[in-house]
Amino acid sequence: MNQGTMKKKDNVIELRGRLDGRQRNRLKRLLNMLYTPRELSEEVGFNLQQVYRVYIPLGCPHERDSRGHIWINGSEFYDWYLDTYSKVILEENEAFCLTCKRAVEMVDVKRQRKNGLVYEECMCQVCGRKIAKIVDRMK
Numbered sequence: 001m002n003q004g005t006m007k008k009k010d011n012v013i014e015l016r017g018r019l020d021g022r023q024r025n026r027l028k029r030l031l032n033m034l035y036t037p038r039e040l041s042e043e044v045g046f047n048l049q050q051v052y053r054v055y056i057p058l059g060c061p062h063e064r065d066s067r068g069h070i071w072i073n074g075s076e077f078y079d080w081y082l083d084t085y086s087k088v089i090l091e092e093n094e095a096f097c098l099t100c101k102r103a104v105e106m107v108d109v110k111r112q113r114k115n116g117l118v119y120e121e122c123m124c125q126v127c128g129r130k131i132a133k134i135v136d137r138m139k
């Protein structure tokens, strides 16, 4: 996480793995066919590890062959990316749940301090996952 991932003012959540304009243009060239993670990363121009560390855990559509290798359909990845990374606007009392993949109301909020950050934490009322939202940075 760096400074650029925090946009507290307008309550816009920035997910890791967001692509820049040039990468998004290359994303449009992906075809309706299966790519290996390496081919996909070279086609779009991002780090190969981003597939394993960010996109797959976030629910990127993929399949595994009999040898356990991952294949990703280019068109499906494009649709998934746009859907997942379209800006999520949060109300004051909402946080983004990565399991439900949407904004959920925060109930029974606990305020925490850690690593120079002040954040609010609660359980998602829909799926029970612990969710947190950064509300301030300690000076």
Ligand SMILES: [Zn+2]
Binding pocket: 097, 098, 099, 100, 101, 104, 124, 125, 126, 127, 128, 129
């Ligand atoms: Zn949830």
